[in-house]
Amino acid sequence: MSLVNDPVGLEAALHERFGLQQFRPGQREVIEQVLGGRDVLCVMPTGGGKSLCYQLPAVVSPGVTLVVSPLIALMKDQVDALNQRGIHATLLNSTLDLGEQRQRMAEIEAGIYDLVYVAPERFRSSRFTSMMARLQPALMAIDEAHCISQWGHDFRPDYARLGEARRQLGSPPCIALTATATDNVRRDIAAQLDLRDPGFFITGFDRPNLRYAVAKTARDEAKLEELRRVLERNPGPSVIYASSRARCEMVADYVAKQLRREVVVYHAGLEREARNSSQESFMHGDADVVVATNAFGMGVDKADIRSVVHFNMPGTLEAYYQEAGRAGRDGLPSTCVLLFSAGDRRLQEMFIDNEYPPISAVHQVYEFLRRRDDDPIQMTHAEIREESGVNLNESAVGAILKILDASGAIEKFAPRENMAIVRFNVDSEENLAGLADQLGPQAHVRRAVLAGLEAMSRGRVGEPCYFRPDEIATALGLDRTALNRAIKSLVAELPIDYIPPFRGTAIRVVDRARKARNVEIDFTKLEKRKRHEYDKLDRMTQYALSTICRRSLILSYFGEKASLSERCDGCDNCNADLDGSSSRSSATPIDTQESREVIQKILSGVARAKGRFGKTTVAQMLAGSDSERMTRGGLHQLSTFGILKHSGLTHKEIADVVEALSAVGLIESQAVDRFKPVIALSEAGWEWLRDREAPGLVLGLPAEVAHKLRRRDTSTPSSASETDDLAGDPLWERLKSLRQQWARELKQPAYCIFSNQTMEALVRQRPTSPADLADVKGLGRARIERYGAPLLEAIAGHPVTSPITTNPRSVTVAPRDLEKSEAPPAAATIAPPEPPPRPAPAPTPTPTVAPTQAPASEHVSTEEWTWRLLDRGFNIDEASAIRGLDPAVVIRHLTWMVRRDRRLAVESFLPPETIAAWDAWSTSHPAGEPPAEPAASVSLWPLFRACRTGH
Incomplete structure (x- = not known):
């Protein structure tokens, strides 16, 4: 050279x-x-x-x-x-x-x-x-x-x-x-x-003319709004990448109708002519926006693309950088924006899981295929999924077929558009030429068709040969029906495979006698690749959530030396003017006790909602909303209802914090309906909530929310000195003890029961009725229903013994309240209010104490409060709702009380037929082993035995 x-x-x-x-x-x-x-x-x-x-x-x-x-x-x-x-x-x-x-x-x-x-x-x-x-x-x-x-x-x-x-x-x-x-x-x-x-x-990965930004969004509606903003700020040709064909169509429809832009769609679901037409329209400037899956762009040489927008996050940083790099090939400034939501990661996780299906599913599909009579098998992925009974989607079925094909267990034939496949299964060209001798002398049409197929396959014995049936039919002077009939006859008589054009995968099982367990597949290697894909997804997610220079992250990922602390002024983290979202988010460290408590309260609220509601509904619950949705969903009964009512955060701002927690992986969402996800704690969220020494967080929050979150939480006293004047009051210590006890039962932090400020108000105001409790700041209806009776009993047992200095920050105590609190009825007590579903007469401020109750001034255990509800006629489910406890805890409380000589009628928790059956069982089984039936009630057996025997 x-x-x-x-x-x-x-x-x-x-x-x-x-x-x-x-x-x-x-x-x-x-x-x-x-x-x-x-x-x-x-x-x-x-x-x-x-x-x-x-x-x-x-x-x-x-x-x-x-x-x-x-x-x-x-x-x-x-x-x-x-x-x-x-x-x-x-x-x-x-x-x-x-x-x-x-x-x-x-x-x-x-x-x-x-x-x-x-x-x-x-x-x-x-x-x-x-x-x-x-x-x-x-x-x-x-x-x-x-x-x-x-x-x-x-x-x-x-x-x-x-x-x-x-x-x-x-x-x-x-x-x-x-x-x-x-x-x-x-x-x-x-x-x-x-x-x-x-x-x-x-040669260097850096593209100095590209500007990188990430817009953190929640739902597709928010992404569409951010997309509008990006396209308005960056006129000129644009590529928008979406994760699926359906999203491509949806986004393109929005761009065309709402933004009035000339747009085309490009994805694998379109016919080749349609894809080529879309590409040509974009390349020649007839359309200035193309919405596409990752099938578009490789090798597309359009120099003036001004923006590349990813509507969904890709699975790897390599894929993102390659696709984003199609912007600005002319060297002029261009923008690359990623519209990120927590759901994007779950979508990519689904893609990975589909690509690496479980061993049992691979074996199940293989066994289904090898037992079929047709050869080759012509079925779509959807048909294989339905008929094999495998509990996976079509994409995962395709991955299974790839695995089986790579292992040599099957052969896949993938017909191209309007093309058929023929393969001659002979050893040599000589044997190919001799096939005609096996046909009868009168088989003129079949001989002609065989000659045409042989000529097409010459030099490719044993290989799939693609052809268009209409073309060979025309060349032989036959109509399509005659050609198909001749080919069918040839396949029946000779060693020929033929796959007609169809939109699916044709499959031949190599050895039908070989069982699934004997197919050699390196599942260990596949699992290693799967973990590697998850590692790469982690790096992509880190890029989306990062608060440091995005350009440095990219360069360091590909092995170029880059300082992660330097500013490039070419990404949204280094230059606010390049912000990828309409509301600039700042990196907010959660490094104060007050801000940590707010986060803990939010996570507790998400946990109590148990994955049944979306972000906005949970935020409204935490803020104590009086909307009808709270009652309809039973959210008003949660212990975290209204826990942030006095935090200074609106429910929309709480939703911003929830979104930020989703972005760092502490909260996850799942779409149960299109565009209607519900939220729940992730495993990382549970760990952070349980660990009081958990490391600090850095959340991306709007400036106003960040300011409110980092200032002192108004639901907590600013210092211990503000409650020093209450330290000697026995009621203060009693309330602290009760709060701690209830917190242990619910496995929640004490502040989730009620705040110090609420306890302070209880001590200063000394309420004596449910109506008085409703005036106490921080006690909503749910807390009064759950804790009202024991609170009033504790207050009644601890009358004021000396004047209480009113703290300037505490709730002002009216003279009439002081009068009530100074001389409460010595034996006053309150029965727990009935739950909303159960109609009842208006509550009496001081109902008569049942003879079996302990004096109001004594310590009342949590088990006693549960027992009192059953004693007054509530059933176990109602007691569970009133107290906010699982039914199993209620049963345990009742059993404990009965074993301490507190009587309880078995009719209050068991139907007559079960009582009769269990009494008969007890007579024949004095050792006390539980009956086999009815299984649904066996958990009540210890309580039944305690009621009958006292132990």
Whole structure:
């Protein structure tokens, strides 16, 4: 290669053959190594000019350069561009009919092309591989080489076979190119391709003209609003990536109708002609917005894309950077915005789980397939899912078929659009030619069809051959019906596989006698890959949630030295003007006792809601909303109802905090209906809530919310000195004891029962009735129903013994309240109010004390309060609702009390038939073992035994 040491010659070739004036950074060094015959691995950012690194060597060196490229559209664009420059290039793929393929291969073998573009699947053809081995390519170029590595973000099995294909060609010099590859992936690419002492060229991942931002949003409606803002601020061509076909259609409809922009859609669900039309419209400027899945963009050479918006978060930082990098290839400022919600991560987790299905599901699908009679099996993924009974979605079924195909248990045939597949299962060309001898002399039509199929398959014995039935029918002078009938007869008599065109996957089970347990599948390796995918998802999520420089995060991820503390002024974390959301969020540390308590209260509220409600409803519950939804959902009875009523936060601001907690993974949401997710604590949220020494958080919050959250919580006294005057009051200590006891029962922090300020008001005001309790700040209806009776009994047992100094911050005590509190009835007590569902007469302020009750001034245990409810006629479920306890705790309380000689009628908790059956059982089983039936009531057996025997 004579130009390897000729810089002038390289510059001349660059100008004369490609019309370029100078090399981009890194191109010259790579090209010189390639011309020197060295294997090269080149990592160059999108738009960095990777293609020139093999195209220029191809035109200045003798021999043919074989280029492996993943997409047909990419091949066509590059071949067209090269031909326009007078460079001899061609492609060989399934878009060519049989005659064109033969002609093209003859031209390739004649040596008239400098570059030949093929898809990796082409190496399945022994005829093609044999031809290229004879030609001995001067260079093998593999574009999008990250697809080779199982640790890359777009692993493809056919790419993984390229190492063996290269060896079959005599191991020509090789250049592997990609825009995104970590160090681990780079090493894997080199190993898979068997590169000899390769030159590694990483030309830099930084794209200074790109501006990065993340808008943290909740639902799709909020994302659409942020999308409007981004497109208005960044006029010009834009690519919007969405996670699914349905979302693509939804977003495109919004852009067209609401924003009045010319928009097209691109995804795999469209016919090839529709996809090509969308791409052409966008490339030529007829449409300035394209909404697409990740199927769009690889190799799309549109230099003036001003913004790339990700409506959903991709699963890896490699994928994000590659797709975002399609903006601003002309070097002008361009924007890359990620619209992030917590649901995006769960969606990616679902994708990962689908890609790596459980072992039992793989075996179940395989057993279903091997027991079918049809061969080959022509079924869609949906049909396989339904008929096999596997409890997975269609995507996971497709992953199972890939696993079985890779293990050699099945063969997959994937018909292309309007194309059929034929394969002759014979050992040699001679045996192929002899098939006609097996047909009768009068089988004229079948002989003609067989001859046509043989001619198409010559040189490809044992390989799938794609063709369009209408074309071969026309060539043979037959109608489609006659052709189908002849092929069906040939398949029945001869060793021929035929798959007609259909939208599904045709499958052949290799050995139907082999059972699932005997199929060799390395599930350990698959599990390792699954964990690796989750690790990469973690890094992508960290990027979305990070408060440090996003550019530095990207560069450090790909192995470039970058200071994570420096400011780039090119991302929203370094430059507020580039903020990705309409309401700027600040990084708010949760590092004060007050702010930590607010977070703990919110997490407690989410936990008590038990995953039944959405963010807004939970926020309203925490704020003590009086909306009808609170009563209808029973939220007003939760111990956390109104716990932030006096915090200074509105319910909308509480919802902002909930969203921020979702962003850091403490709260998770699940869509139970479209756009209507419910929230619950994640495992990390439970751990943070339980651990009083949990590390501090940094939440992304609007400035006003951050200000309110970090100032002292108004529901908590600012210092212990403000309650020092109450420390000697026995009631203060009694209330503290009760609060701690109830907190232990509910496994909640004490402040979730009620705050110090509420206790202070109780001591100062000394309420004597439910109506008085309602005047105490911090006691809503739910708390009065649950704790009112024991609170009033405690207050009645601790009359005022000395004047109480009114704290300036405490609730003002009216004279009439002081009068009541100074001389309460000595034996006054209050029965717990009846729950709202149970109609009852108006409560009496001081009902008569039942004879079995202890004097009001004595300590009343939590078990006693539970027992009193049953003694007054409430059932176990009602007592559970009133006290806010699980029924099992209520039963335990009752059993404890009965064993301490507090009488309880079994009729209060068991139906007559069960009582009769258990009495009979007790007579015949004096040892006390529980009966076998009825199972639903067995948990009440200890209580029943206690009532009957006292122990």
